[in-house]
Amino acid sequence: MTEHPSLLFSNMNTIQDKEDEPFVEQENSDEDELEKFEDIRPSKNNIPWPLSTGLINEEDDIEQFTVNSLEKHYVRFLLDLREGHLLPQSIIKSITNYFTAMLNILFKIIHHQATQSSNSLLIPLADIEKLILQIKTSMRNIIKNEYQFSKRCEEHFEYVAPCEIKINDQGDCGYYVPIERSIKNLLNKADVITYLIDNLNDNIVQTKKDLDLMLTYRDDGIGITNPIGPKKDEHKLTLYYFVIEDLPDVVRSMLQSIGLVGICCTKYLSLETNPIKYFESMINDLNHLQTTGLSVQSFNGQLHFVFSILTGDNLATHKIGGFQRNFNSGQFCHLCHISYEFRLTPLTDISFLPRRVTTHNMYVQQAVKSFNTKPVAGVVGESPLPHLIGFHPIKSLPNDLMHDFAEGICPLIILGMLKEASVKRLMIYDQIEQKMNTFNYGMNDQSNKPPKIRAEHLTNSRIIGSASQKLCLFKLIPIIFDDVIDQLTNTLDIYTCLHEIISYTYSTKFRKSWLPYLDSLTTRFQSLM
Known part of the structure; x- marks a missing residue:
C-alpha cells in the first residue's frame, strides 16, 4: 500500500512522545484493515445497496477534496442514520455536536504536536483552525432544520421531495x-x-x-x-x-x-x-x-x-x-361469483362462475346508474384507476399469499392442531408452550424464528408474530410435535393438504401442467374444512 504524505508536517521522522506511540500502532492496524476491505469484491449475493458501500466511494477517489466534499459525505452519513437506521432528528443533532467537539479535540492534538516539534509547519495553525471552524459551521448548518437538510440532499444526491x-x-x-x-x-x-x-x-x-x-x-x-x-x-x-x-x-x-x-x-x-x-x-x-x-x-x-x-x-x-368492502353478505369475492350463503358448501357439490371482463364492465355501468347505492353482483362502482394502461379489476388484482396463507389460514390450522392435542389430553397448554420454546431452530430458520408462544395466546386463539414467522412455524409443526402429530386425526389431513398447496403456491417456478392438480388440492382442502 502506498504511503500517504502528511498534510501537517514537513518531516515525520521527529521523535514522538511515549503517549503518541499508541497512535502509530492504531494507524498501522487501520492500514491492515483497509487492505482487507479492498480485497472484498461484491458477489451476486452481496450487492452494494447502501448509499455508501465504504467510507469513500470509488468515484470520489479522483475528486479534489474540499469542505464541500466533506459536507457531501457527512450528508450521506446522516441520510444513512435517518433512513437506514431510523434515528430521530434529536439524536442526529446530538451526534453532530459530538463530532464538532471531537474536531476541537483534533485541533488541540495538532496544536500540541506542533509545539513539540522543532520543524517548520507546512500549514499555519491559524489556517488549520479556520478550516476546522468552517467544517464545524457546515456540519451545524446541515442539521439546523429540515429545509437545510433537504437542500443539501438535493444538492449532493439529486433528492426530489414528494x-x-x-x-x-x-x-x-x-x-x-x-x-x-x-x-x-x-x-x-x-x-x-x-x-x-x-x-x-x-x-x-x-x-x-x-x-x-x-x-x-x-x-x-x-x-x-x-x-x-x-x-x-x-x-x-x-x-x-x-x-x-x-x-x-x-x-x-x-x-x-x-x-x-x-x-x-x-x-x-x-x-x-x-x-x-x-x-x-x-x-x-x-x-x-x-x-x-x-x-x-x-x-x-x-x-x-x-x-x-x-x-x-x-x-x-x-x-x-x-368491489363491495364487506365480506358477510352477497357476492363477496372479487375473483368469482360465490355467494355468502353457500360459502360452506363443499366445492365437490357446487361450483361458481369466475368473473369476466365483459360482465364486470356491465355490472359497473349498472352500479354507476344506481348512484352506487347498492352492490350489483358484488360491484359497487368504477375503479379509481380506469385510465391506467394495462389495468383491469378482473385481471390485475390477484389474491395476496401473505395475507391469505401466512397470516390467514395457516395460524388457524396451527391453533386447530394444538387445541386438538389439548382436547385429546395429549398435551396441556403449558407443555405445548414449553415444547415450542425449547425447540432448536436451524440456521436457515433463525431469521424467521417465531416469538415465544405462551399458554394465554392459545387460550385466546391468537398466534403472534410476523407473516414469515407464522409460515415458518406452520412448516415446522410436524417436527416440533413429532411425538403426537400422528394422533391428531381430525386436523392432520387438513394440515397435510394445506402444506402441499403452499409448496406449489410459494414455488419460484410454476408449471402450467401443475394447475389441474393444484385445483384438486384446493377443492379437497375446502371440503375438509
Missing part, C-alpha cells in the same frame, strides 16, 4: 413520490442494470420475447398509534409501493428494491372522488413509462415498462377494484 396532492377543497392532501426518478435511482446503482438485463435475457423464452419490464404495485395500510390503545383505528395511513419484477430473486427480495410511491391518510381516500384525484399523477407517470419509456445513465438505450399487477389484502383489493 409531491403534495390536494384531494379536496378542505385542504386534505396526500403525497406522491415520482416513480420515474425512483426507478432511475434504483437502476443507476452499481451492477443493478447488469443483473436486470442478464435475468431478462435468461428468461426471454419464458416471457415470449416480451422485452417490457414488469412493474408490480402493492397497497398496504399501517397504523401510526398504539395498536392496543383506544385510538388504534383513528390514525391510519395507506401506502403504495412498487417493485420491478424482472430483477433476479436475490435482488428483488431485498428491502432496498422496494420503492415507495405514495402515502396518504386512509380516511381521505374513503370518499369516491378523492382516490381519482390522488391517483391522477401516478397514472400519468405510469402511462408515460409504458408508452415512452425511460433512459438511464447505466444503459445505452430506452427501457420500456408495462404495468403488471397490484397486490394487497382483501379490503385494499376490493377498494381499488370497486
Whole structure:
C-alpha cells in the first residue's frame, strides 16, 4: 500500500512522545484493515445497496477534496442514520455536536504536536483552525432544520421531495413520490442494470420475447398509534409501493428494491372522488413509462415498462377494484361469483362462475346508474384507476399469499392442531408452550424464528408474530410435535393438504401442467374444512 504524505508536517521522522506511540500502532492496524476491505469484491449475493458501500466511494477517489466534499459525505452519513437506521432528528443533532467537539479535540492534538516539534509547519495553525471552524459551521448548518437538510440532499444526491396532492377543497392532501426518478435511482446503482438485463435475457423464452419490464404495485395500510390503545383505528395511513419484477430473486427480495410511491391518510381516500384525484399523477407517470419509456445513465438505450399487477389484502383489493368492502353478505369475492350463503358448501357439490371482463364492465355501468347505492353482483362502482394502461379489476388484482396463507389460514390450522392435542389430553397448554420454546431452530430458520408462544395466546386463539414467522412455524409443526402429530386425526389431513398447496403456491417456478392438480388440492382442502 502506498504511503500517504502528511498534510501537517514537513518531516515525520521527529521523535514522538511515549503517549503518541499508541497512535502509530492504531494507524498501522487501520492500514491492515483497509487492505482487507479492498480485497472484498461484491458477489451476486452481496450487492452494494447502501448509499455508501465504504467510507469513500470509488468515484470520489479522483475528486479534489474540499469542505464541500466533506459536507457531501457527512450528508450521506446522516441520510444513512435517518433512513437506514431510523434515528430521530434529536439524536442526529446530538451526534453532530459530538463530532464538532471531537474536531476541537483534533485541533488541540495538532496544536500540541506542533509545539513539540522543532520543524517548520507546512500549514499555519491559524489556517488549520479556520478550516476546522468552517467544517464545524457546515456540519451545524446541515442539521439546523429540515429545509437545510433537504437542500443539501438535493444538492449532493439529486433528492426530489414528494409531491403534495390536494384531494379536496378542505385542504386534505396526500403525497406522491415520482416513480420515474425512483426507478432511475434504483437502476443507476452499481451492477443493478447488469443483473436486470442478464435475468431478462435468461428468461426471454419464458416471457415470449416480451422485452417490457414488469412493474408490480402493492397497497398496504399501517397504523401510526398504539395498536392496543383506544385510538388504534383513528390514525391510519395507506401506502403504495412498487417493485420491478424482472430483477433476479436475490435482488428483488431485498428491502432496498422496494420503492415507495405514495402515502396518504386512509380516511381521505374513503370518499369516491378523492382516490381519482390522488391517483391522477401516478397514472400519468405510469402511462408515460409504458408508452415512452425511460433512459438511464447505466444503459445505452430506452427501457420500456408495462404495468403488471397490484397486490394487497382483501379490503385494499376490493377498494381499488370497486368491489363491495364487506365480506358477510352477497357476492363477496372479487375473483368469482360465490355467494355468502353457500360459502360452506363443499366445492365437490357446487361450483361458481369466475368473473369476466365483459360482465364486470356491465355490472359497473349498472352500479354507476344506481348512484352506487347498492352492490350489483358484488360491484359497487368504477375503479379509481380506469385510465391506467394495462389495468383491469378482473385481471390485475390477484389474491395476496401473505395475507391469505401466512397470516390467514395457516395460524388457524396451527391453533386447530394444538387445541386438538389439548382436547385429546395429549398435551396441556403449558407443555405445548414449553415444547415450542425449547425447540432448536436451524440456521436457515433463525431469521424467521417465531416469538415465544405462551399458554394465554392459545387460550385466546391468537398466534403472534410476523407473516414469515407464522409460515415458518406452520412448516415446522410436524417436527416440533413429532411425538403426537400422528394422533391428531381430525386436523392432520387438513394440515397435510394445506402444506402441499403452499409448496406449489410459494414455488419460484410454476408449471402450467401443475394447475389441474393444484385445483384438486384446493377443492379437497375446502371440503375438509
